[in-house]
Amino acid sequence: MEPALLSTRSAVMESNPRNTTEVVDRLAETARRHERVSIGQMMDTFGHRSYGPFLLVPALIELSPIGGIPGVPTFLAAIIALFAGQMLFGRDHFWIPDFLSRQSVSARKLGEATQSMRAFSRRLDRWFHGRLTRYAKGPFVRVAAFISILMTLTVPPLELIPFASSAPMGAIALFGLALLVCDGALMIAATGLAGVALAVTASVFAPAL
Template structure:
């Protein structure tokens, strides 16, 4: 995690603005974890309550997860997304706030079950992320319910970023729990809607 933060800081030092495309080019194969984790974390903030945003973020994450599942060596994004940029001063400030967290994660997550961070295990992680993304649109009709699968996605993205197999394993267990909770909420809300003679979730 520390090397990711360090490279972001270096990009900010060398450019007035840093585009998404610059980050993709610099990170290469390591861009999958951050670009899965960051949108999921965004959904966990108050903006996640904006109608349609959780589904849009889930679609974005799905695009990344499909590429991971297919074994691409780096993330592809549409040109209009790659052109999105942030000022170097804002990026420096954000990086500074993340350094403490990055140091903590590096101290506690290196060298654990490394086999779960490569090969077939990565495809399993990608499949789990896609499954979680599929649960987001129906859960969006319930206030902040979509945050449950998004939290699991964020943890999986973090596990890929720090290359921590133990965290991957824990995140997969949490994925099963989150999926079960999501299905239960969907079934219960649909049943209530049917009993009341109205559409599900309403």
């Protein structure tokens, strides 16, 4: 491959993705170039500086067939909590420990997951775009981070019930998408879904208390 083409591709991968389809395409491209894809490589794909993908991608993976593997939802929730915690304290460059950065998934499975995400991501991009943008910036980013952390705390117990963890992960995915496309209306919707997810969690486990 020509050096100029390599340089162009590198520059594109380091820029912030602009929509969900571009996020999925970058994941698919990364999967095509490796046998296994580490978390660190996924982070490099998004440039470490765009908040949205770091909430959106783990949540979308959990909502894909990969999320059906026991233990995966809780693992992904822990990753989201790590990213959301850094968002909460205003970091503009994400960091994860080396041992976590080296954790990887089969490129084949990731590629299959991106295929299942692609049609959905295109619909999302048609439906959602920059509305009420002031609610997707500034202090509202920290609000989204805090609520996302609350959502991750519900995932481990909900993993005991098939598909139940999809509710909080769906809310986190909406927060990530809202930040990605700077859509305040979607941020409000994500907050509402998070409230529903918390209510469902409480109703499921309240009888056991």
